[in-house]
Amino acid sequence: MTRPRLVPRDIAILYVRELRAALRERTMVMNSILLPIVLYPFILWVTITGISFVQGLTQGFVSRVVVTGLPPEHAELRDTLDALESVELRDEPADAVEAVEAVRARELDAVLEFLPADVAGSALSGNFRVRVSFDRSEARSRAARERVEAAIERYRDRWLEWEAGGLGLTPEELEQFRVASRNVASEREMGAMLLGTIIPLFLVVMVALGCFVPAVDATAGERERRTWETTLTLAASRASVVTAKYLHVATLGALAGILNAVAVTVALGPIFRPLMAGGSEAFEFRIPVSAVPIMVLGSALLALFFAAAMMILAAFARTFKEGQSMVTPVYWLAIIPIVLGESPDNRLTAGIALVPVANVAMMIRDAIVGRFAWPLIGLTLLVGLGLVAVCLWSARWVLQFEDLLLGSYDGSFWKFLRDRSPVVGRRSRQALGRPAA
Amino acid sequence: MTGPTISVRALSKSFYDEFRGEVRAVDGIDFACLPGQIFGLLGANGAGKTTTLRMLATILKPTSGEASLLGHDVVADPEAVRRNLGFYSASTALYPRLTARETLEFFARVNRYPGERVTERVDYLVERFGIAEYADARVDKLSSGMKQKVSIARTVAHDPPVLIFDEPTVGLDVLNALEMQDVIRHLRDDGKTILFSTHIMSEAEKLCDHIAIIHRGKILASNTLDGMRRDTGKHYLEDIFVAYVGGRKEIEAAERAALGAQER
Numbered sequence: 001m002t003r004p005r006l007v008p009r010d011i012a013i014l015y016v017r018e019l020r021a022a023l024r025e026r027t028m029v030m031n032s033i034l035l036p037i038v039l040y041p042f043i044l045w046v047t048i049t050g051i052s053f054v055q056g057l058t059q060g061f062v063s064r065v066v067v068t069g070l071p072p073e074h075a076e077l078r079d080t081l082d083a084l085e086s087v088e089l090r091d092e093p094a095d096a097v098e099a100v101e102a103v104r105a106r107e108l109d110a111v112l113e114f115l116p117a118d119v120a121g122s123a124l125s126g127n128f129r130v131r132v133s134f135d136r137s138e139a140r141s142r143a144a145r146e147r148v149e150a151a152i153e154r155y156r157d158r159w160l161e162w163e164a165g166g167l168g169l170t171p172e173e174l175e176q177f178r179v180a181s182r183n184v185a186s187e188r189e190m191g192a193m194l195l196g197t198i199i200p201l202f203l204v205v206m207v208a209l210g211c212f213v214p215a216v217d218a219t220a221g222e223r224e225r226r227t228w229e230t231t232l233t234l235a236a237s238r239a240s241v242v243t244a245k246y247l248h249v250a251t252l253g254a255l256a257g258i259l260n261a262v263a264v265t266v267a268l269g270p271i272f273r274p275l276m277a278g279g280s281e282a283f284e285f286r287i288p289v290s291a292v293p294i295m296v297l298g299s300a301l302l303a304l305f306f307a308a309a310m311m312i313l314a315a316f317a318r319t320f321k322e323g324q325s326m327v328t329p330v331y332w333l334a335i336i337p338i339v340l341g342e343s344p345d346n347r348l349t350a351g352i353a354l355v356p357v358a359n360v361a362m363m364i365r366d367a368i369v370g371r372f373a374w375p376l377i378g379l380t381l382l383v384g385l386g387l388v389a390v391c392l393w394s395a396r397w398v399l400q401f402e403d404l405l406l407g408s409y410d411g412s413f414w415k416f417l418r419d420r421s422p423v424v425g426r427r428s429r430q431a432l433g434r435p436a437a
Numbered sequence: 438m439t440g441p442t443i444s445v446r447a448l449s450k451s452f453y454d455e456f457r458g459e460v461r462a463v464d465g466i467d468f469a470c471l472p473g474q475i476f477g478l479l480g481a482n483g484a485g486k487t488t489t490l491r492m493l494a495t496i497l498k499p500t501s502g503e504a505s506l507l508g509h510d511v512v513a514d515p516e517a518v519r520r521n522l523g524f525y526s527a528s529t530a531l532y533p534r535l536t537a538r539e540t541l542e543f544f545a546r547v548n549r550y551p552g553e554r555v556t557e558r559v560d561y562l563v564e565r566f567g568i569a570e571y572a573d574a575r576v577d578k579l580s581s582g583m584k585q586k587v588s589i590a591r592t593v594a595h596d597p598p599v600l601i602f603d604e605p606t607v608g609l610d611v612l613n614a615l616e617m618q619d620v621i622r623h624l625r626d627d628g629k630t631i632l633f634s635t636h637i638m639s640e641a642e643k644l645c646d647h648i649a650i651i652h653r654g655k656i657l658a659s660n661t662l663d664g665m666r667r668d669t670g671k672h673y674l675e676d677i678f679v680a681y682v683g684g685r686k687e688i689e690a691a692e693r694a695a696l697g698a699q700e701r
Contacts, residue, residue, distance in 0.1 A: 005516070013547045021534040024575070226530035232496050233529060235520040235548040235595075402497060403452075 006243055010236035014244030022214055022252060032210045032252040036260035040202050041267035048271050054139070063087045063144030064107075066099040069114040073126045077155045081112075086147055100133045109144035110134045112152075187284040189369070194272075195265060195285055196368040200361035202264055203257045203295070204338050207302040208331050210256025212324075214249040215310035220323030223407040232405075242399065246307055246392075253303035254296075261287070261295060291367035294377070298360045301384040305356065306334065308391030312398055316413050326413065337361075347371060353379040356387050440508075441469035442599055442630040443476070443493065448502035449654075450488050462488040464654035465502065470632055470647070472598075475625050477645030478634040479678065485654040486634040487526070490603045493632065494524040506599055520549050523592035526603035530588075533577035537568050537587045540576060541594050548595035558594070566590040582613055589620055593629075600624060602633045606640060618644055638674040648674075650681045657681045 022028045065087055070078055082089050090108065093099050102108040110132055117127035132148060135141040157171070164174040172178050185193070222228040231241055268285040287295070310327045317323035337358035346352070348362040348371075359380040366373065401420065403409040409416065450463040463485045470476040478486045491497040493504055495515035503510065509517040531540055541559045550558055563572045566586045571579055576587060592600060602621060606614040621644055625631055635641050641648055642662060649659040658665060658681050666672060669680040 010547060013543070017532070017535070017543050017547075020539070021532055024534040225533060226528055227532055229496060229526070230529040230531070233494050233519060233522075233524040234544075235516055237516055406496070 005237040005239055007237060007240050010240040011244045011247070014234075014236060014241060015247055018218065018244055018248035019251065022217065022248065025217065028213050028217065028252065031213045032256045033259060036206045036210065036256040037263045040206070040260060041263050041271065044198075044264070044267065045271045058139050058143045059086070061086075061109075061140045061143060063109045063140065063147055064090055065110045065112060065144060065148060066090050066093065066102070066108055067112045067114070068094065068096045068099065070112075071114060071126065071128055074114075074128070074155075074159075077152065080155050081148065081151050084147065084151060087144070087151070103133055103135055103141065106135070106138060106141075109138070109141045110148055112148055187282045188286060191268075191283040191285040192288070192369045194283060195268065195287060196365040198268070199261050199264055199287075199295075199368060200364045201338050202260055203299060203364060204302060204334060204357060204361050206260035207253045207257035207299055208306050208334050211249050211253035211303060211306040211310050212327060212331060214252045215307060216314045216317070216320055216323035216327055218245040218249055219311055219314040220317035221320045223317075224319045228407060238399070238405075242395065246311060246395075249307035249311060250300070250303040253306055254299045257299035257302065258296065261299075287368060288370060290370070290372070291364070294367035294372075295364050297381070298364045301381065301388070302357065302360050304388045305384065305391065306330065308388055308395060312391065312395050313413060315395075315398060315404060316409070316416065318407050318410075348373055348376045348380065350376065350379065354383055356383065359383055442472050442474075442507060443468075443470040443632060444503075444505050445469065445489075445493070446503045448489070448492060448504050449500050450485075450492060450497060451500045461654050463492070463499075466651070466654070466656045468649050468656060468659050470599075470630055472630050473625065473628050474646045475621065475631045475633055475644050477641040477648045478632065478651055479636070479638070479641045479645075479648050479674075480634070480651035481636055481682075484636075484651045486636075486651055487603055488654075489651070490524075490526070490601050490632065490634055493518075494522060494601055495519055496524075520595070521597050521599055523595070523597040523600045524603075525588065525592040525601065525605055527605075527607050528603075531576045531584060531591065534575060536573050536575055537579070537583075537590075538563065538572045540587060540591050544591045544594035548597070550595040558596070562590045562594060585609065585613055585617070589617070593624065597629075599630045599632070602631065604634055604636070606635070606637065614640075638678060642674045650678060652682050 022032075063086060065081065067078060067081065067089060078089065081087055093102060096111060096113045099108060099111040103111055111134075113131045113133065115129045115131060117129055130152060132145050134145040160171045160174060164171045167174065183190075222231065232238070234241065236244075265285055265287050269283075272283060272285075309330050313326040313330060314323040317326050334357050337355050338361050346362065346365075348359065348366045352362050353359045353376050363377055363380045398416075399405055401409070404416070411419070445466060445468050447465045447467060448463060449461060449465050452460045452462055454460045466485075466489065468476070478489065480486045488497065492499050493506065493511060495511050495518050498512060505511065506518045507521050509521065511518050532543075535543065538559060541562050542555055545555045545558050546552065563569050566589060568583065568586050568590060571583055576584065579587065605617050605621070609617060618640065621631060621633065625646075633641075633644065645662065647659070647661055648665065650657045658668070660668065662674065665674075665677045665681075669677050671677045671680055
C-alpha cells in the first residue's frame with residue numbers, strides 16, 4: 001500500500017460539499033437532527049403518559065373486597081376499610097374458600113381472611129394473622145391488595161400507639177426497635193442517577209443512528225446516483241476523498257448524539273414531573289458542567305467508530321437498500337454491550353474499559369454522576385482510538401481493491417474476506433479486479 | 438509544447454473474472470495525442486475504450502505499460518493528471534443536491550483553479566453554456582438537457598488543457614448530440630486536447646483529427662481519416678472500420694464476449 005496523501009485544503013472543500021449535500025437530504029436531516037431532538041423525549045413522554053394513564057385507570061377502580069373472620073375487638077378495622085372510597089366491602093360470599101374462588105373468577109378483587117394468631121402470638125390479647133388473597137395477574141386485584149394492606153398497616157400503627165399508651169410507653173419502646181430509612185441523596189444526585197442511566201444508552205443509539213444514513217449515502221448512495229466515479233476524477237487524492245466522507249459521517253453521528261443528550265436532559269424534568277407528583281423523592285435533572293467535555297469526547301469517539309465500521313460495510317453495497325441491510329448489524333451489535341451494562345450501579349472498571357462502546361457509555365455515566373476515574377478514562381480513550389485505527393486500516397485495505405472501489409465487486413463481505421484477506425484469505429487476488437461495467 | 442499531450446505505451450489492463458479467469462481488457466496499446474487535437478478512440482462495445490480512458494483518468498490502475506498526460510505519469514502522479522484533465526462520461530453524474538452554480542464552484546475549487554478567480558470563472562461558464570436561468574436550481578430538479586450542459590461546464594470548470602469524453606452522445610437525442618459535437622469542436626478551437634471515444638462512425642468522421650481503431654483491447658490502426666482511406670482503399674469510416682476489424686461476424690463475436698464478461 002502506498003502512503004495516503006492527505007491535503008487539508010482538499011479535505012475541507014470535499015467535507016463542506018458532503019455536509020451541504022447531506023443537510024439538503026430529508027432523510028439525513030430527519031435522522032441526524034430531528035429524531036435526536038424529538039424521538040427519545042417523545043418516546044419517554046409517551047411511556048410516562050402511558051404509565052400515568054394506566055395508574056389513573058387503576059386508581060379509578062373501586063376494589064371489591066370480602067372480609068372473613070374479623071375478631072370482634074377489631075371491628076374498628078372494618079369501619080376503617082368501609083370508610084375508604086376506593087374500597088367496597090362485600091358480604092357475599094361469606095365463606096373464605098368461595099370468596100377466593102370469586103377472586104379467581106375476577107368477581108372480587110381481594111379477600112381478607114383473619115386467622116387466629118400462632119402459638120407464640122396468641123399470648124397477646126387481640127392478636128391475629130391476616131391473609132390477603134389476590135390475583136397478581138390482574139392490575140385491579142394488585143391495587144386492591146395494596147389498598148387493604150395500607151389500611152391494615154395504618155390501623156396496626158394506631159393500635160400499637162393505643163396499646164403502648166396504656167402501658168405508659170411509646171410505640172418504639174413497645175416494638176423494641178423500629179427500622180426507619182432516609183435517602184441522603186440530594187435532588188440533583190437523584191436526577192444525575194436517572195440521567196446517568198438513560199443518557200448513555202440513548203447517546204449510543206443516537207450516534208449509531210446518526211451515522212447510519214450518511215454512511216450508506218456517502219458510499220452505496222454515491223454509486224447508486226452514479227456520482228462515485230465523478231468523485232474519483234477529482235484532483236484530490238483518494239485518501240482526502242475518503243477522509244472527508246468519513247469526517248462528514250462522524251460529524252453527523254456526533255451531532256445526533258449531542259443533540260439527543262441535550263434534548264433528553266431538557267425534556268426529562270417536565271416529562272417526569274407528573275409521575276413524581278406526590279412521591280417522596282424529588283429529582284433535579286441537570287448535567288454537571290464538568291461532564292460536558294467527557295460527553296462530547298465520548299460522542300466523538302463513538303461517532304468515529306460507528307462511521308468507520310458502517311462505511312466499511314456499506315462500501316460493499318451497490319445500492320442504498322443493499323447498504324442499509326449491510327450496516328444494520330453494526331447498529332444492533334453496538335446496542336448489546338450497552339444493554340448488558342445497563343444497571344445503575346455499574347461503573348467504569350478496568351474490565352469494562354476494554355469493552356468497546358460499553359466503555360464509552362460507562363465513562364459518560366460516571367461523568368454525569370460526578371465520578372471521574374482519570375486512568376480508566378484514559379484507558380477508554382486509548383481503546384476507542386485503537387479501535388478507530390483498526391477500522392481505518394481496514395478501510396484503507398478494503399479500498400485498495402479496484403473492483404470494490406468502483407462498485408463492480410458483487411460478492412459478500414465474508415466472501416471478500418475469505419478470498420482476499422491476508423489473514424484468512426485462501427487465495428490472494430489483490431492485483432486483479434473485475435471488468436469495469 | 439511540441440511533444441504529445443497524452444502518451445500511451447504498451448498499456449494493458451487485466452481483470453479477474455470468476456468464470457473466465459484473467460481477462461485482458463486492454464492489451465498493450467500505444468498511441469499519442471498531439472496538442473489541440475481531437476483524438477478519436479473508435480471501437481465496438483466492449484472493445485476496451487472505456488477501460489483505456491479510465492486508466493488515463495487514473496480511475497483504474499494499469500496492469501502494465503505506461504501512460505502520461507502532459508508528462509505526468511498516471512500511476513506515479515495521479516493527482517497532477519486529474520488537475521490537468523476534465524473527464525466526461527455517462528457514468529460521471531452530477532451531485533444531485535447541489536445547485537448548478539455550487540457544482541461549478543466546487544469543481545473549480547477542488548481541481549485547483551486559482552481561488553481568487555473562481556467566482557469570475559463560474560460566471561463565465563454560466564454565461565457560456567447558457568445555464569443562467571437555472572444556475573441556482575438544484576441539479577436533481579433539472580431536465581436531462583440542462584444537466585448535460587451543467588455536466589460539460591463542470592468538466593471544464595478548472596480550465597484543464599486536456600479533456601476526455603467517453604461516449605458523450607450515448608443516450609442523447611439528435612439535437613442534444615449535435616450540440617455536444619459543437620461543444621467539443623469549440624473546445625478544440627479553444628486549444629484543448631481532446632480524447633474522445635465513440636462507436637458512432639459518423640461522429641468520429643465529423644469530429645476527429647486523428648482516429649485509433651480499438652478492437653478486443655488492441656489498437657488495429659491509428660491514423661488520420663485520410664490516411665486510413667489511403668491504407669484501406671475505402672471511403673466511408675464504417676467500411677474502413679470493418680476492413681480493419683475483419684467483418685461483421687468478428688465484431689458481433691467480440692461484442693458478445695465483452696457483454697458476457699460484463700453481465701457476469
